[in-house]
Amino acid sequence: xxxxxxxxxxxxxxxxxxxxxxxxxxxxxxxxxxxxxxxxxxxxxxxxxxxxxxxxxxxxxxxxxxxxxxxxxxxxxxxxxxxxxxxxxxxxxxxxxxxxxxxxxxxxxxxxx
Amino acid sequence: xxxxxxxxxxxxxxxxxxxxxxxxxxxxxxxxxxxxxxxxxxxxxxxxxxxxxxxxxxxxxxxxxxxxxxxxxxxxxxxxxxxxxxxxxxxxxxxxxxxxxxxxxxxxxxxxxxxxxxxxxxxxxxxxxxxxxxxxxxxxxxxxxxxxxxxxxxxxxxxxxxxxxxxxxxxxxxxxxxxxxxxxxxxxxxxxxxxxxxxxxxxxxxxxxxxxxxxxxxxxxxxxxxxxxxxxxxxxxxxxxxxxxxxxxxxxxxxxxxxxxxxxxx
Numbered sequence: 001x002x003x004x005x006x007x008x009x010x011x012x013x014x015x016x017x018x019x020x021x022x023x024x025x026x027x028x029x030x031x032x033x034x035x036x037x038x039x040x041x042x043x044x045x046x047x048x049x050x051x052x053x054x055x056x057x058x059x060x061x062x063x064x065x066x067x068x069x070x071x072x073x074x075x076x077x078x079x080x081x082x083x084x085x086x087x088x089x090x091x092x093x094x095x096x097x098x099x100x101x102x103x104x105x106x107x108x109x110x111x112x113x
Numbered sequence: 114x115x116x117x118x119x120x121x122x123x124x125x126x127x128x129x130x131x132x133x134x135x136x137x138x139x140x141x142x143x144x145x146x147x148x149x150x151x152x153x154x155x156x157x158x159x160x161x162x163x164x165x166x167x168x169x170x171x172x173x174x175x176x177x178x179x180x181x182x183x184x185x186x187x188x189x190x191x192x193x194x195x196x197x198x199x200x201x202x203x204x205x206x207x208x209x210x211x212x213x214x215x216x217x218x219x220x221x222x223x224x225x226x227x228x229x230x231x232x233x234x235x236x237x238x239x240x241x242x243x244x245x246x247x248x249x250x251x252x253x254x255x256x257x258x259x260x261x262x263x264x265x266x267x268x269x270x271x272x273x274x275x276x277x278x279x280x281x282x283x284x285x286x287x288x289x290x291x292x293x294x295x296x297x298x299x300x301x302x303x304x305x306x307x308x309x310x311x312x313x314x315x316x317x318x319x320x321x322x323x324x325x326x327x328x329x330x331x332x333x334x335x336x337x338x339x340x341x342x343x344x345x346x347x348x349x350x351x352x353x354x355x356x357x358x359x360x361x362x363x364x365x366x367x368x369x370x371x372x373x374x375x376x377x378x379x
Contacts, residue, residue, distance in 0.1 A: 040362045041365050044362065046259075049373055102311065102370075
């Protein structure tokens with residue numbers, strides 16, 4: 001609580017900002033659309049790299065949800081930052097792993113044929 | 114206090130989001146209930162109008178009399194019947210079934226989401242009618258690589274998998290390339306279509322399974338791809354085209370493959 005109060009007095013408040021809410025709504029629409037697309041792609045391909053990409057994009061959707069929470073005054077700023085930046089790290093790891101795995105799969109495929 | 118305000122405002126936001134996302138892949142959940150009773154009543158003896166077109170509800174107020182984008186891919190005759198159907202009461206079950214049957218007849222290999230998009234009743238209703246049509250052996254169902262496709266009962270069994278694959282943009286592109294350019298090396302095909310080798314290999318596997326192309330050892334040890342049964346393929350190709358969501362997923366897969374493959378290089 002104290003943390004939140006300090007922030008609202010020193011910087012323009014985040015809570016209830018209509019502008020932010022509009023941006024986050026756009027982000028929600030965008031990320032959910034891409035997430036749906038990645039899930040459909042995974043359903044067809046059934047490859048590990050596609051699963052990882054889907055999870056990474058899914059995290060983007062969760063990020064947006066956390067953003068919503070902060071603007072609506074449900075998620076404290078500390079958790080907001082903690083979650084967002086942890087997810088950034090996880091997304092980077094997931095995409096790198098996907099890239100690595102696809103390279104490995106391609107190699108075994110060419111070695112096998 | 115804030116909590117109360119949040120919970121009282123969230124339903125509005127989530128409802129709006131659901132509306133926005135509803136059109137993406139599934140049938141719009143709100144589409145089951147006509148929103149504007151006045152305009153519904155007006156359609157009874159007025160000119161044929163599309164009361165349930167999702168775009169009609171948007172604030173833009175676009176006219177829906179023309180052949181709308183999300184219905185392309187079905188033939189104008191089926192579309193006209195759908196509009197006629199929509200302008201009348203929704204209770205006539207045999208008519209819904211006729212529209213579905215027509216749609217499957219004209220688009221063999223159509224998959225469920227496409228069918229729902231082409232026909233207005235809610236997903237549950239389409240499911241119900243499809244089940245009835247399958248029970249009475251008028252329509253057949255086949256699952257293929259993560260999707261369910263529907264065929265008119267008389268559609269030749271051997272062509273079912275092939276026609277479903279040809280509905281997918283990249284697979285179709287590969288077949289067309291091989292038919293146009295004759296026997297080709299996989300690398301040429303991938304370069305010609307601008308797709309990654311892994312994308313090509315995945316599609317080639319499916320296309321081989323369905324007997325549309327064949328991998329053969331050409332001169333030396335080079336592997337070549339060649340078309341099988343060209344005439345039959347051209348015939349199938351002539352009357353189908355991939356739908357917009359299909360294209361979107363296909364292009365997403367191509368993008369991911371290229372993105373994952375290029376840094377490694379060959």
